[in-house]
Amino acid sequence: MAQMTMIQAVTNALDLELGRDESVLLFGEDVGQSGGVFRATDGLQKKYGDQRVFDTPLAESGIGGLATGLAIQGFRPVMEIQFFGFVFETFDEIAGQAARMRFRSGERYTCPITYRAPFGGGVKTPEMHADSLEGLLLQTPGLKVVIPSNPYDAKGLLIASIRDNDPVFFLEHMKLYRSMRQEVPEEWYSIELGRANVVRPGKDLTVVAYGAMVHTATKAADEWAKTRGIEAEVIDLRTISPFDIETIVASVKKTHRAIVLQEAQKSAGAAAEIVAQINEHAIYHLEGPVLRVTAPDTVYPFGLIEDEWLPTPGRVQAAFDAAMKS
């Protein structure tokens, strides 16, 4: 088995899918000759040719329209939005068009499109690159949203996303691209969408997270176990739409306490929906309110202050404290 970074796992998944299914096409800005600004598509144009892996003109709505048009003609497009912050330019093609296609046509047409985009804070990007806009996607019926936290999951989830016969938004956290290596099998495998993973078992507190926040949560939980002997259970959602409420509820029934972590701003996002569903399914098992650790409700800040703006270990610890007091 090979040690891979997340970016290598992504490339490997794309390579395998291009190799096994001729209808898979890869396109976006700079993904061909250059292999992508993060090298996610490195070498793939050379291997599969410029009819399968190709550069597009610099216009996100055009790229989105290309994907929709190709999808209704039976292709399986994997399109890259160079940074997630550019999604506004093509939001109609995703939310207004592809995600509604199956419904509008009574299943005559479908859009098995995978939208890949890097996002996430902590790497000092210019504005509109790091924003966690996944909340917008959660409000889009017909669209699935996947956010892996490690190389192994990234590969299996990306393959499952490409295989899915409905549009899937696959978000890749930039801070995770090269910050960790993991054993990743080189052969094809997929991880079912919509299934969470309990990455750290515990009996005292449920911590729900996704993407880079999984690592923040796990670190905080390890710290707590060492210093206070309190065992937090950390759940990595992996897919945030639809998300695995079953696994969360099973955990809450055991721990009776829960907090939710997200990099995004506090209001009306993934965490809000998770809290609402915990209330619907498990409120009588709770000892206290489900708390959120999030960024404040401002626009994404300038690079010099982003580490303070994002959920810090200190704020996570404070939430642990508050949850355990109830």
Added chain:
Amino acid sequence: MSAVLEKPMSMTLRVLDEEGRVVNRDLMPKLTDQQLRNLMRKMVFTRVWDGRAVKLTRQGRLGFYAPVAGQEASMIGSEAATERDDFLLPSYRDIPQAVWHGWPMYQAFLYSRGHQHGGQFPKDVHVLMPQIIIGAQIVQAAGVALGFKLRGEDRVAFTYIGDGGTSQGDFYEGINFAGAYQAPAVFIIQNNQFAISVPVRLQTAADSLAKKADAAGVPNVQVDGMDVLAVYAATRQAVDRARAGGGPSVIETITFRYGPHTMSGDDPMRYRTKDMEAEWKEKDPLVRFRKYLEGLSLWSVEDEERVVEEANTAVKDALEQADRYPAMTVSALIDTMFETLPADLLAQREQFAGEGK
């Protein structure tokens, strides 16, 4: 010499003048007598059907409807130049092209009413649901056309937009993508002078909407949209070139809608005059083509009456078929959100199972 040149004059191509006289033999398309008669039949049929649809909308028997009278030459002349396997991406007014391309009329009526079955095109009908978002069909047409090119299929994607739609970013993006990939697409701008109420002169400083394609390196032409032979000739050339691997084209048809924007409350008298309407009716596409065909003894009063009867019967039958179609349910709609429903949506489906009672 100035580095910035004066605007070039654009020229509008036509084959027939208002009196049905041939003014440009070079552009005359090669059509059999039967094909010529069929163009007339489709235009008369569409005019009758449009009149019925307007009335049915007022009676509440149809839902959303955008009248087409005045634009028959532009719509039918262009669609007639395509093949059945070519893929149509219509906008909301382009219902006639979709029906002549194979969309059963009763489904078009169900679409108008807001029934999901409207968009369930038969497998051998290559049409997408009418686009509501101005310009989205243009970027999608580039994708459909690229798909044909990648597969080596000799099919063409063709799509329609209005004059106002050419102000939209997606219009530029779509024609530019098609040009960059030399994809087999034909983009037809139906310039009917008003985007709801806003006239072309407020949309752009360009003196021709077709010329906007120059910036994308896409061949383009402006034709008299009240002249069915000019529209056919231009579209045929564009379609043939696209099919032969020669890339995309943009065609602007200069036309006019006699009716309101839609049947949902628009009053054209707020933004145009009776005189202007009368002026355009002088150019009527049916009158002109009828004169031309009568001159060749290819059209008679009896022909006209037969088509009127044919159209009325077709509308009546389609309406009855639409009426008979089963009602929708919310739970059945939920089933078409995903191939496999997630647990939470399944639970919501259960909640709606006893709906409407």
